[in-house]
Amino acid sequence: MNEILISANNVSKKFCRDLRTSLRYGIRDLLVSYTGMANRAGAVLREREFWAVQDVSFKVRRGECLGLIGHNGSGKSTLLKMLNGILRPDKGRIEMRGRVGALIELGAGFNPVLTGRENIFNNGALLGMSRSDVRSKIEEIVEFSELDEFIDSPVSFYSSGMRMRLGFSIAVHSDPDILLLDEVLAVGDLGFALKCYNKMDELQQKTAMVFVSHSMPKIARMATGIVVMKEGRSINPSFDVSEGISQYYDAQNFTPGQRYESGVAELIGIALRSGERSSQAGKIFALSEEETLKIDLTIKLHRPVQNPKLWLVFLDREQRGFAEVGNFDKFHSGPLSQGLFSCSIELERLSLNPGLYSITLGLHEEAVSGRHQLLRIQSAVYFKMNGDKQGWVPIQLPTRWQFP
Template sequence: MSEILISADKVSKKFCRDLRTSLRYGICDLLAAYTGMSNRTGQVLRDKEFWAVKDVSFEVRRGECLGLIGHNGSGKSTLLKMLNGLLRPDTGRIEMRGRVGALIELGAGFNPVLTGRENIFNNGALLGMSRLNVRNKMEEIVEFSELGEFIDSPVSFYSSGMRMRLGFSIAVHSDPDILLLDEVLAVGDLGFTLKCYNKMDELQQKTAMVFVSHSMPKIARMCTGIVVMNAGCSINPSFDVSAGISKYYDAQHFAPGQRFDSGVAELVGIALRSGEHVSQPGEIFELCEGESLDILLTLKLHRPVQNPKLWLVFLDREQRGFAEIGNFDKFHTGPLSPGPFSCSVVLGKLSLNPGLYSITLGLHEEAVSGRNQLLRIQSAVYFKVNGKKQGWVPIQIDTRWQFS
């Protein structure tokens, strides 16, 4: 086992909702600090205060990456700032071993008038690098950021993505033992973001990371452990990544379906059937892992539709499509006549990972002039697969293994 670099023990922090009251408390805290008295008010909430972080404990070893997830305002960034020593915990104890590199915000401390190269020196110094160290790494940093000749332009001419490139390059080249990352990679283009993750993989072997993100695939990719925050509290004591991610999803409410309707077709009903069990409208249909699933559809057309094509897309919780049914025209050729029209899609046994899914459906018509969309209903129906948690990808392939 490698050494523990970060340990947090029952850490709490409170904040005040009201600015004026907050400033007054600030003065009180100042007086308490100056008189050297123990902060008697540390343990209890004063008027208009709340716990932004409450009794959170974890440990991160070298080579591990802890994911911090939770909805907005759940205390992730506060926790990260405490780890970075920017905020002092109101209760509990934090121990950080080694050199801390933190990307709470990329490009904090950039001076817009100065060039990228000059800002590398400034930001490097802020992150604790010596001038010589920065000079040695200059080429590496510039090369990693892929800014080319823009490196000698003022930072105020940079796009947000370019600033992020520069900021990230500096931070990862400061050779930290502990790396704290707060949702910083969101503005980069795909190529650079992937490069960043590869760089982080490279760093991970020698650092302990704490990583805040709202992107579950990235959390699942990077993290060896996870803390799910909800209203300041950690709600998963096990640190298990898959279980944590599904806890996070459970705390989110899902959006109702958006519909596109051309007035030509309407969806009268959509139901799911598993064996004898048929879903009621509006409910989230539940089935067990490995059970079969059929989709029953009733549409109503207001005019004849030439070359119709009905399609279905399976979405995960982040509304990402992961499977599609597009073979309608294999089973139905020719026009559809006006009036009600029913069909069922027999899916058979599904090997889906337990979790919540939805189905989007649409109807379009292949005309000479092109594709004509008639109907599209986003997340028309939700269903939940129950079972033992396996992984974090929707489709679990039930495969055979051979050993030679």
């Protein structure tokens, strides 16, 4: 189980911003390699070149899953392609021990003229499977991909989701020692995505995985270690999952999102309080789960509102709503007068994972003709939960355990 299957040591890769210059450098480097001379150009940047990946090191053992995260352009895909042998590093060394299964680009290696069945044999061969191996696994591959009716049709007729199903099924049934997966699993319906993750859970015990994703809940669920990429470099030397996820979110710019104001209602202010502490402009308010959170709202109404309904939705770091509070039953039934209106909402305890959250607020008016939206502001305010408990989902329900 402690066998190291993936080893990357100070791996670097550079590209050129100009195509013509890149071709000139490529021809020069090719001639140098053919003459057997040492190519010192790989270690330094030449004119118009930049480092896409620089000095990245890590090891992945059998039974481990390395999460590879970072914002677009940080070097994740370039690093994954070097691990798969599609690109060669300009500096450093990569060692891969065992059979590699990779799903990096949808339909990569598929011949559109051939049928799905014929492509299974071709892709299986690329993954190191013999024809007898493919024959023994082909029924499992087809069944897992759920393409029984289309397996003898040309792949050119397949949708991107169908190609993803087939490519993933081939990769995971090739008995890989190493599995490289990009965010392509996001393509397709929910049922098949869950099926893929269940299969990955099964394979994780006997393989070494590298998983690229922008979904931090999926990373938190699967990864045993994390590499956070920023401008081509790894910025978390500890490889700690919780710390890496926090670094990923800290690198984002969090600002209020889409704002809708009908002209009837206008948000004047929103502030957070806990005890004697209050939120300050330009700073994210932080609290622990033992503290009480108070939300103060000030809204300006440009006309009376007869039957107002005010609501707040709590969003996780993926901007997905997970909890809601509203005044649907407890708000006074009479109209609100024109002018400034203030209210305070108190939440006694937030049993949330550590991390960053936001609050979306809205105000609508119930009328005989229907519901009229007066105000809606996406992620109007952010707050941070401190702590060390990191679960798969944002909310940790308070419980009492009893054992016989």
